[in-house]
Amino acid sequence: MDKIPYKIYLTEKELPDTWFNVRAAMKELPESFINPKTLKPCMADDLRPVFCEELIAQELNVTDRHITIPGEIMDFYKMYRPSPLVRAYNLEKELDTPAKIYYKFEGNNTSGSHKLNSAAAQVYYAKKQGLTHLTTETGAGQWGTALAMASAFFGLDLTVFMVKVSAQQKPHRKALIQTYGGKVIASPSDTTEVGRKILAENPHTGGSLGCAISEAVEVALKNDKCRYVLGSVLNHVVLHQSIIGMETKTALEKYDIKPDIIIGCAGGGSNLGGLISPFIADKIEGKNNIEFIAVEPASCPSLTRGKYAYDFGDTGKMTPLMKMYTLGSGFMPSPNHSGGLRYHGMSPVVSKLYHDGYMTARSVEQTKVFEAAKIFARTEGTLPAPESSHAIRAAIDEAIKCRETGESKNIVFGCTGTGYFDMTAYTAYNEGTMADYIPTDEDLQKGFASLPNVN
Amino acid sequence: MDKIPYKIYLTEKELPDTWFNVRAAMKELPESFINPKTLKPCMADDLRPVFCEELIAQELNVTDRHITIPGEIMDFYKMYRPSPLVRAYNLEKELDTPAKIYYKFEGNNTSGSHKLNSAAAQVYYAKKQGLTHLTTETGAGQWGTALAMASAFFGLDLTVFMVKVSAQQKPHRKALIQTYGGKVIASPSDTTEVGRKILAENPHTGGSLGCAISEAVEVALKNDKCRYVLGSVLNHVVLHQSIIGMETKTALEKYDIKPDIIIGCAGGGSNLGGLISPFIADKIEGKNNIEFIAVEPASCPSLTRGKYAYDFGDTGKMTPLMKMYTLGSGFMPSPNHSGGLRYHGMSPVVSKLYHDGYMTARSVEQTKVFEAAKIFARTEGTLPAPESSHAIRAAIDEAIKCRETGESKNIVFGCTGTGYFDMTAYTAYNEGTMADYIPTDEDLQKGFASLPNVN
Numbered sequence: 001m002d003k004i005p006y007k008i009y010l011t012e013k014e015l016p017d018t019w020f021n022v023r024a025a026m027k028e029l030p031e032s033f034i035n036p037k038t039l040k041p042c043m044a045d046d047l048r049p050v051f052c053e054e055l056i057a058q059e060l061n062v063t064d065r066h067i068t069i070p071g072e073i074m075d076f077y078k079m080y081r082p083s084p085l086v087r088a089y090n091l092e093k094e095l096d097t098p099a100k101i102y103y104k105f106e107g108n109n110t111s112g113s114h115k116l117n118s119a120a121a122q123v124y125y126a127k128k129q130g131l132t133h134l135t136t137e138t139g140a141g142q143w144g145t146a147l148a149m150a151s152a153f154f155g156l157d158l159t160v161f162m163v164k165v166s167a168q169q170k171p172h173r174k175a176l177i178q179t180y181g182g183k184v185i186a187s188p189s190d191t192t193e194v195g196r197k198i199l200a201e202n203p204h205t206g207g208s209l210g211c212a213i214s215e216a217v218e219v220a221l222k223n224d225k226c227r228y229v230l231g232s233v234l235n236h237v238v239l240h241q242s243i244i245g246m247e248t249k250t251a252l253e254k255y256d257i258k259p260d261i262i263i264g265c266a267g268g269g270s271n272l273g274g275l276i277s278p279f280i281a282d283k284i285e286g287k288n289n290i291e292f293i294a295v296e297p298a299s300c301p302s303l304t305r306g307k308y309a310y311d312f313g314d315t316g317k318m319t320p321l322m323k324m325y326t327l328g329s330g331f332m333p334s335p336n337h338s339g340g341l342r343y344h345g346m347s348p349v350v351s352k353l354y355h356d357g358y359m360t361a362r363s364v365e366q367t368k369v370f371e372a373a374k375i376f377a378r379t380e381g382t383l384p385a386p387e388s389s390h391a392i393r394a395a396i397d398e399a400i401k402c403r404e405t406g407e408s409k410n411i412v413f414g415c416t417g418t419g420y421f422d423m424t425a426y427t428a429y430n431e432g433t434m435a436d437y438i439p440t441d442e443d444l445q446k447g448f449a450s451l452p453n454v455n
Numbered sequence: 456m457d458k459i460p461y462k463i464y465l466t467e468k469e470l471p472d473t474w475f476n477v478r479a480a481m482k483e484l485p486e487s488f489i490n491p492k493t494l495k496p497c498m499a500d501d502l503r504p505v506f507c508e509e510l511i512a513q514e515l516n517v518t519d520r521h522i523t524i525p526g527e528i529m530d531f532y533k534m535y536r537p538s539p540l541v542r543a544y545n546l547e548k549e550l551d552t553p554a555k556i557y558y559k560f561e562g563n564n565t566s567g568s569h570k571l572n573s574a575a576a577q578v579y580y581a582k583k584q585g586l587t588h589l590t591t592e593t594g595a596g597q598w599g600t601a602l603a604m605a606s607a608f609f610g611l612d613l614t615v616f617m618v619k620v621s622a623q624q625k626p627h628r629k630a631l632i633q634t635y636g637g638k639v640i641a642s643p644s645d646t647t648e649v650g651r652k653i654l655a656e657n658p659h660t661g662g663s664l665g666c667a668i669s670e671a672v673e674v675a676l677k678n679d680k681c682r683y684v685l686g687s688v689l690n691h692v693v694l695h696q697s698i699i700g701m702e703t704k705t706a707l708e709k710y711d712i713k714p715d716i717i718i719g720c721a722g723g724g725s726n727l728g729g730l731i732s733p734f735i736a737d738k739i740e741g742k743n744n745i746e747f748i749a750v751e752p753a754s755c756p757s758l759t760r761g762k763y764a765y766d767f768g769d770t771g772k773m774t775p776l777m778k779m780y781t782l783g784s785g786f787m788p789s790p791n792h793s794g795g796l797r798y799h800g801m802s803p804v805v806s807k808l809y810h811d812g813y814m815t816a817r818s819v820e821q822t823k824v825f826e827a828a829k830i831f832a833r834t835e836g837t838l839p840a841p842e843s844s845h846a847i848r849a850a851i852d853e854a855i856k857c858r859e860t861g862e863s864k865n866i867v868f869g870c871t872g873t874g875y876f877d878m879t880a881y882t883a884y885n886e887g888t889m890a891d892y893i894p895t896d897e898d899l900q901k902g903f904a905s906l907p908n909v910n
Contacts, residue, residue, distance in 0.1 A: 005467040006533040012460040078461040079545065079836040090534065090608075108563045110838040110873070152833040153545075172878035179832060179881050377634060378607040381534040383565040418565070420875045423627035426634050 007084040008251040015082055016246035017074060018066040019239050021058075022273070022349060025281035029062055030235075030352040031323035034310060039454060042320045049221055050228050054125040058236040065281070067239065069121075076120040076153060077243065080109035085251040086415075090379040092399070099402035101395060102257070103415040104248045104275065105382065110176075111146035113385065113417030114271050115231050118240035119146035122229045123154045133157040133226035135219045137187070137212035139166055140340050141173030142385075142417065143231035148182035161187040161215045165206030173421055187212040194218055194316075210315025210329075217318055232268025233313055233322075233347050241274020244414065249278045252412070259290055261398055263413040265390035266294040266303065266361070267340050269347030275414040280358055292359035293398075294350065295390040297369075299437045300333040302326055302346045303354055303361035305444060309455040311345055321452060324351040330450025334437035337366065339386030339422055344447065364393045365436040370429040372396050373419070385417040386425055462539040463706040470537055471701035472529060473521040474694050476513075477728070477804060480736035484517055485690075485807040486778035489765060494909060497775045504676055505683050509580040513691040520736070522694065524576075531575040531608060532698065535564035540706040541870075545834040547854070554857035556850060557712070558870040559703045559730065560837065565631075566601035568840065568872030569726050570686050573695035574601035577684045578609045588612040588681035590674045592642065592667030594621055595795050596628030597872065598686035603637035616642040616670045620661030628876055642667040649673055649771075665770025665784075672773055687723025688768055688777075688802050696729025699869065704733045707867070714745055716853055718868040720845035721749040721758065721816070722795050724802030730869040735813055747814035748853075749805065750845040752824075754892045755788040757781055757801045758809055758816035760899060764910040766800055776907060779806040785905025789892035792821065794841030794877055799902065819848045820891040825884040827851050828874070840872040841880055 023029060033042035047056045058067065069077070088101040106114035126134055134156055138144030144160040151158040160182050167174050167186040174184050187207045188195040192215040198205065205211075220228035231237065252259060262279055264272030272294055282288045294303055302325045311326040313319035326345040333342040346354075353359055366386070373389035375396065376382070384392060391413040402409050419426065428434040478484060488497035502511045513522065524532070543556040561569035581589055589611055593599030599615040606613040615637050622629050622641040629639050642662045643650040647670040653660065660666075675683035686692065707714060717734055719727030727749055737743045749758055757780045766781040768774035781800040788797040801809075808814055821841070828844035830851065831837070839847060846868040857864050874881065883889040 007467075009464045012462075075544075076836075089530075110832070110836060112875075149836060153836070171882070172875075175878040175882040175885065176838065176875075178885050179829060179838065179878075181833070374634060377565070378636070381531075381565060381604060381608070383631065383634065420567075420627075420631075423630040423634075427626070427630040430630065430633050 004087050004255050006089060007086050008255065009084055010082040010247060010250055012078065014250060016243065016250060017069050018246070019069060020242040020246055020278045020281070021061060021065055021067055021239055022242070022277040022281055023062045023235065024065040025284055026352070027284060028352070028356060030348040033320040033322055034454065036312070036321050036452065046320065050217060052122070052125045052129050052131065052227050054128065055122060055236045058239055059234060070124065073121055073124050076150070080116065081243070082247050083108060085248055088380055091376060094375065094379045095396060095399050095403065097399040097403040098406060098408040099399040100408060100410050101399055102410070102412045104244055104412070105415045106244065107382065107385070107415065107418035111142055111149055112420060113142045113146070114241060114244060115143045115146035116149060117243050118231060118237045118270065119150040121240045123147065123150035123156055126227055127154045127156055131156065131225050131227055133159070133223060134229050135159045135161070135216040135226060136229050136231070137161045137209060137216045139163050139209050141166065141170055141177070141421065142340070144177050144182065145173065145180070146231070147229065148177045148180035151182065152180045158182040159219060160184050161189070161212040163187055163207040163209060163212050170421060187215050189215060192218045208315060213314045214316040214318060232270040232343070233345065235349060237270040238273035238277070238347055238349050241270045242277040244271065244274045245277045245279060248275065248412065257410055259412045260409040261291045261293060261411045263293045263295060263391045263394045263411065265341060265387050265414070265416065266296045266346065266350065267387060268343045269350035271414055271416050273347050273350045276359070280353060283358060293394055294354065294359060294361040295394045296361065296363050297337060297341050297390065298363040298365045299337040299439065300327065300342050301363040302344065304363045307448060307451070308351060308355050309451055311451055313345065321454060322348045324348045325354065326451070327444060328447035328450040331447030337437065339425060341387050341390065362394065364390055365438070367429065367434055367436050369393050370426070370434065383419045384415055385419045386422050388416045391415065459542050459710050461544060462541050463710065464539055465537040465702060465705055467533065469705060471698065471705060472524050473701070474524060475697040475701055475733045475736070476516060476520055476522055476694055477697070477732040477736055478517045478690065479520040480739055481807070482739060483807070483811060485803040488775040488777055489909065491767070491776050491907065501775065505672060507577070507580045507584050507586065507682050509583065510577060510691045513694055514689060525579065528576055528579050531605070535571065536698070537702050538563060540703055543835055546831060549830065549834045550851060550854050550858065552854040552858040553861060553863040554854040555863060555865050556854055557865070557867045559699055559867070560870045561699065562837070562840070562870065562873035566597055566604055567875060568597045568601070569696060569699060570598045570601035571604060572698050573686060573692045573725065574605040576695045578602065578605040578611055581682055582609045582611055586611065586680050586682055588614070588678060589684050590614045590616070590671040590681060591684050591686070592616045592664060592671045594618050594664050596621065596625055596632070596876065597795070599632050599637065600628065600635070601686070602684065603632045603635035606637065607635045613637040614674060615639050616644070616667040618642055618662040618664060618667050625876060642670050644670060647673045663770060668769045669771040669773060687725040687798070688800065690804060692725040693728035693732070693802055693804050696725045697732040699726070699729045700732045700734060703730065703867065712865055714867045715864040716746045716748060716866045718748045718750060718846045718849045718866065720796060720842050720869070720871065721751045721801065721805065722842060723798045724805035726869055726871050728802050728805045731814070735808060738813060748849055749809065749814060749816040750849045751816065751818050752792060752796050752845065753818040753820045754792040754894065755782065755797050756818040757799065759818045762903060762906070763806065763810055764906055766906055768800060776909060777803045779803045780809065781906070782899060783902035783905040786902030792892065794880060796842050796845065817849065819845055820893070822884065822889055822891050824848050825881070825889065838874045839870055840874045841877050843871045846870065
């Protein structure tokens with residue numbers, strides 16, 4: 001066997017041409033979505049006013065294990081995929097560990113993260129359906145950028161409601177979306193009814209994701225050629241992100257590497273779900289015994305301290321009810337939390353797999369996360385996003401355990417993106433002004449109080 | 456022959472393990488450097504107080520065509536190299552051209568540009584010599600970041616004198632350098648004699664590259680374990696950047712692609728020189744008839760409107776005199792010019808090749824550059840640096856010519872980096888507030904007046 005290279009790139013011919021639908025491999029399916037008005041299971045008709053046809057079909061598909069990626073999407077993927085599977089030789093050396101560490105790096109595209117994998121698919125299907133316009137919300141801005149790139153490529157108009165405080169604090173993110181032709185509206189705005197109502201009540205608010213979602217959905221509902229798109233949590237987003245897992249599996253098999261541990265950071269769960277999908281299907285069938293680890297921020301611990309319950313997907317309570325691990329849609333993470341991963345809930349698929357014992361979860365504090373990020377940046381040469389650095393923290397901790405036990409485990413983790421637009425957080429860490437925050441039980445009770453009565 | 460993939464990646468085994476020293480292939484060598492005090496040719500002894508031994512040897516080496524890349528540098532390169540050679544299928548489609556367009560993309564590393572290729576080498580040789588500390592200057596910040604990354608990896612201390620106005624306008628660049636452990640000092644500073652002198656005369660100055668260089672050199676001269684390093688212009692920097700050309704040549708030959716045109720942006724000339732080195736050596740020997748095009752900003756047109764004369768490399772007039780195309784070290788480009796490429800001179804190697812007729816040059820205005828950048832960003836999915844976009848502009852113009860003539864030329868260009876840290880300039884372009892600037896003949900005369908009397 002040749003030495004494993006620093007970076008394993010698949011050739012264009014080796015690229016997977018299907019997404020992996022993990023639900024088709026699960027022994028028990030996640031619970032159905034519920035329409036909050038009728039309290040009956042959600043069907044395609046309930047979703048149609050807001051979402052595209054093909055995405056609804058994917059959302060509800062629990063039977064097809066492999067779903068073919070259309071050629072037009074493959075052509076888009078080929079601009080920035082395959083992403084490299086990197087052997088972290090330098091990090092291993094730094095940690096003096098017998099473990100072998102690999103990471104799948106999704107940051108080598110202009111949006112800076114894995115979000116582009118689903119943006120490309122969602123925009124393509126919207127165009128195919130004859131739509132001309134999409135709306136979405138964005139907080140940190142990775143999703144808004146990804147969607148702007150895909151919309152520019154396929155020729156659709158895009159309106160991004162950007163949380164006002166983010167639009168002010170991250171003018172460069174806003175400029176990037178605009179450079180790709182996206183229209184950015186600071187939310188709350190006077191362009192929607194819900195926005196005007198919020199502004200009348202609280203003229204100086206900095207906005208929130210919940211409010212931005214409400215504005216984006218309102219615009220979509222009023223225009224027959226327009227739909228709303230979402231960058232995480234939902235089944236079809238996890239499906240699109242399975243391209244990460246499919247490529248990772250192909251690359252590992254190419255060099256006959258059998259992973260012992262697979263680690264992903266978890267916010268809404270789409271990156272983690274996509275990374276583990278094909279591997280966990282094998283585990284369900286007894287073909288491997290990989291340890292899957294979800295890593296979440298201690299400040300927003302939905303898996304490790306949340307309830308498995310029906311909840312709204314958004315703070316505005318406009319979505320169907322989903323059975324998932326949640327802190328309650330009214331839970332507010334600390335404002336000093338850096339980066340993403342501040343979602344109150346967790347993908348229903350990931351939640352179910354966790355609930356059924358196929359994976360474990362842990363939470364980490366942000367100063368420990370940035371400590372890991374800086375070790376990684378120095379030794380591996382890539383500045384990671386704060387989100388991705390949660391996975392790095394756990395990978396380093398596992399590698400140190402191996403040093404102590406002498407085990408040479410194969411550790412694989414997902415490195416979802418770059419930290420170029422997170423320098424404010426790095427500066428806070430460099431200057432020692434970054435604080436940790438762990439919600440008290442009382443804080444959590446306040447969030448749980450917002451759970452709907454259906455549970 | 457298989458269809459050429461979107462991205463050609465070399466395997467680790469295919470990676471070139473030598474730099475290409477184009478001077479060893481030139482029929483006439485560039486003129487020697489001159490010591491401005493003695494007016495005699497510069498020898499190693501003249502350079503020793505400021506530069507590392509091995510870099511001086513490379514600087515003066517005109518005989519060895521191939522120089523082996525040490526294993527430790529190869530290990531560093533493998534973290535982020537090979538860079539992809541991309542077939543710009545989507546750009547070709549957008550332009551409806553029969554031309555085939557390829558670009559070598561150097562932006563997939565955290566420093567965001569090709570600068571890392573020389574930073575890695577310079578820091579390695581400094582460490583090998585037993586030095587503990589390096590100093591440099593940075594303007595836009597790409598070089599400072601690259602050097603911080605390499606210094607963190609090899610374990611050397613680094614002090615970066617950052618032009619004060621840049622440090623203020625680009626706090627995120629500063630934070631990135633600091634994240635990699637680099638000490639950033641806004642220049643002029645009170646930490647050096649020259650800095651204190653300038654501040655005494657002009658307490659509110661925003662600084663300049665010339666001043667930052669002077670401070671960095673002063674620190675290096677006062678510490679026996681410290682040297683000054685430079686990111687462009689010099690022969691050894693062009694040598695290190697030849698890794699770009701070596702990989703490009705290997706990738707093209709792998710698919711039997713014969714380039715008709717090779718285009719690079721030109722500031723100090725190291726990227727362009729490195730990209731074309733192995734190809735122009737073949738041209739000198741009559742083995743190809745490739746058209747090489749240097750593209751420079753109309754606001755700082757050293758090749759197209761400068762003089763071929765001996766000049767200082769810096770505004771502080773501390774360097775040896777170099778024979779090069781120059782606008783005079785006193786030439787000040789317009790403050791509304793965006794991005795890099797604002798150097799008054801041009802690499803002596805590139806200058807000589809141009810002077811002897813092996814390549815052509817053209818200048819482009821910045822609004823035309825950003826127009827090209829946005830077409831590229833939308834169709835190819837990568838946000839290019841303003842510097843790189845000069846080459847994109849010329850590549851698009853050549854591809855449009857092919858559409859008109861029906862020729863299917865192979866056009867190759869260097870895409871040196873990403874534009875993540877240039878969103879202020881993109882915003883100006885998006886909002887229509889970006890202006891063009893072409894120096895008048897009178898402006899140029901002022902610059903030429905600063906040329907030394909030796910010419």
